[in-house]
Amino acid sequence: MACIEARGLRKTFGSTVALDGIDLRVEEGRILGLIGPNGAGKTTALNAILGLTDYQGELRVLGRNPWTERDLLMRDVCFIADVAVIPRWLRVSQALEFLAGVHPRFDRAKAEAFLAKTAISQTSKVRELSKGMVTQLHLALIMAIDARLLVLDEPTIGLDILYRKQFYDSLLNDYFDRNRTIVVTTHQVEEIQHVLTDLMFIDRGRIVLSCTMEDFEARYLELMVLPDHLAAARALKPIHERQIFGRNILLFDKMDRNQLATFGELRTPSIADVFVAVMGNHAGATTPQGVTR
Amino acid sequence: MSSHSSTMPEFFGSQRTEPILSPTNPFMWSLRREIWEYRSIYLAPAAVAAVFLLGFLVTLVHLPDKVRAVQGIDPIRYREVVAAPYDFIAGLMMLTGILVSVFYCVDALYGERRDRSILFWKSLPVSDLTAVLAKATVPLVVVPLVTFATALAAQSIMLILTSVVFLANGLSVGMLWQQISFFQMSMLLLYHLFAAHALWPFPVYCWLLLVSAWARRAVFLWAILPLVAIAGFERLLFHSNSFVMMVATRFIGAAHSTTMTGPDMFPTNPMTHITPFRYLGSPGLWMGLFVAAAFLFAAARLRRDRGPV
Numbered sequence: 001m002a003c004i005e006a007r008g009l010r011k012t013f014g015s016t017v018a019l020d021g022i023d024l025r026v027e028e029g030r031i032l033g034l035i036g037p038n039g040a041g042k043t044t045a046l047n048a049i050l051g052l053t054d055y056q057g058e059l060r061v062l063g064r065n066p067w068t069e070r071d072l073l074m075r076d077v078c079f080i081a082d083v084a085v086i087p088r089w090l091r092v093s094q095a096l097e098f099l100a101g102v103h104p105r106f107d108r109a110k111a112e113a114f115l116a117k118t119a120i121s122q123t124s125k126v127r128e129l130s131k132g133m134v135t136q137l138h139l140a141l142i143m144a145i146d147a148r149l150l151v152l153d154e155p156t157i158g159l160d161i162l163y164r165k166q167f168y169d170s171l172l173n174d175y176f177d178r179n180r181t182i183v184v185t186t187h188q189v190e191e192i193q194h195v196l197t198d199l200m201f202i203d204r205g206r207i208v209l210s211c212t213m214e215d216f217e218a219r220y221l222e223l224m225v226l227p228d229h230l231a232a233a234r235a236l237k238p239i240h241e242r243q244i245f246g247r248n249i250l251l252f253d254k255m256d257r258n259q260l261a262t263f264g265e266l267r268t269p270s271i272a273d274v275f276v277a278v279m280g281n282h283a284g285a286t287t288p289q290g291v292t293r
Numbered sequence: 294m295s296s297h298s299s300t301m302p303e304f305f306g307s308q309r310t311e312p313i314l315s316p317t318n319p320f321m322w323s324l325r326r327e328i329w330e331y332r333s334i335y336l337a338p339a340a341v342a343a344v345f346l347l348g349f350l351v352t353l354v355h356l357p358d359k360v361r362a363v364q365g366i367d368p369i370r371y372r373e374v375v376a377a378p379y380d381f382i383a384g385l386m387m388l389t390g391i392l393v394s395v396f397y398c399v400d401a402l403y404g405e406r407r408d409r410s411i412l413f414w415k416s417l418p419v420s421d422l423t424a425v426l427a428k429a430t431v432p433l434v435v436v437p438l439v440t441f442a443t444a445l446a447a448q449s450i451m452l453i454l455t456s457v458v459f460l461a462n463g464l465s466v467g468m469l470w471q472q473i474s475f476f477q478m479s480m481l482l483l484y485h486l487f488a489a490h491a492l493w494p495f496p497v498y499c500w501l502l503l504v505s506a507w508a509r510r511a512v513f514l515w516a517i518l519p520l521v522a523i524a525g526f527e528r529l530l531f532h533s534n535s536f537v538m539m540v541a542t543r544f545i546g547a548a549h550s551t552t553m554t555g556p557d558m559f560p561t562n563p564m565t566h567i568t569p570f571r572y573l574g575s576p577g578l579w580m581g582l583f584v585a586a587a588f589l590f591a592a593a594r595l596r597r598d599r600g601p602v
Contacts, residue, residue, distance in 0.1 A: 052415060052600065070597070071420035079416050087330070087410035094329055101322030102419050104314040 008057035020205035088127035111144035222269035240277030323427035390440035394432035398501035499588035
């Protein structure tokens, strides 16, 4: 069974189209990165998956209809929707008690063990915690839930670099296993490149690119071209070109590796670079120059 | 968040064992969460009672003289002198309870959208209906019980203090206790709180919850405006006030069917003759509860549809 399956998923706000009929299939045990500019429809898509918003089209999450069965779905799904949604008046101990009281898959001992290794005191109220600590608390609660789908919407906003790195490391090494599925959106694309198994670019409510990371690595190549070969390399129609320290960096899609290797140094591009190239071309193809949303 | 931040990893160790489902009680915990969040539910009555007790302490100074003036001469005046403060604190607690319930209901479904915490609550396996029912339980059960308990505690303290003053002044404590008839007074208060302050005006509280789930701002205004508009409309078209009367009766009108006493008699007066069967048989009560149920159902639907404001 697919973890998430959507067909013709559509959502409009007045005349604004947030999701323009997307098809989506996420198998169990994948880590999917949903990447897109602001207003692309990422959060709307996640909200639909989590039963937070109504939609048109078909959508099943773990075999359930999220809009009508949210409470049942949430036994198997966890999410961090945005920063600082834990109510400020709540005490840490109350958060633990409440989760233990309502969530059949919450392991209080696990959450307490995690909290014990942070500076968060159980008697503190959320309003007394720093931004980073609130996120730590939320993560401690989420990680102690034995869920099948974890949805993270910009999970590391407000965290320092050290903690962000550890967050993704522990997500991969300790939390993730073959039975769990993770969907993550973030603007800090470079941090999750090594974590993902699947990648999806979304722009103006449409899926622009959807592939596994293996496909991504096989498909996109970045060439740091030697000056002598620049014209020849350009003739192969790179999808993007940029300059760093006077060197030209050309990005190719579906090009023969051996052929390119003769023009200079080859490497796998970062998601961010491919994102810029794909989004740039996508925007240029459908809207007048300079119009981005 | 620096020295401790190197500690994250080893926990999430998830040797996947078969999931053990712990027993849960979403309704009970949702209700507890309301009491955690809205501490005024018990702090407001406690504060009002404390202030009243301070004032009562001052009046104790003059009490022996007043009692001596009427004791054995005018039994009705005697009762008024010694029992009046007990009625007064009961009335004060009732008023506080109404205010607490109104302010609670106005904020209950709006506050969680305003501070975006609704996203946290919705990330947990608690249905919207459970959450709304827990919130409706506050004015229906929690506030009357808290009001009762606070009034009872205050009255007990008052009775003990008065007895001490009576003993010190050589006045009859037996006569005092006979006049106060504490147990009967308390039971009447409990009956009145549930019959007249919880069940009867329940549709009003549910209406406030509904608007609280719907409005994007100014909940109180949105709760009142339609009522004013309908009343004005009726006045203009039909030159009548039946809508205003209906709403007013909802708030203060239950006393007619809960008891059979004169209009001036305080609900906890021992002479009160309660009529629970007439009350439970009145169509107005059941019609109101039916409307309340409809409001709650609509509020649960709105909670699902509406995101943070």
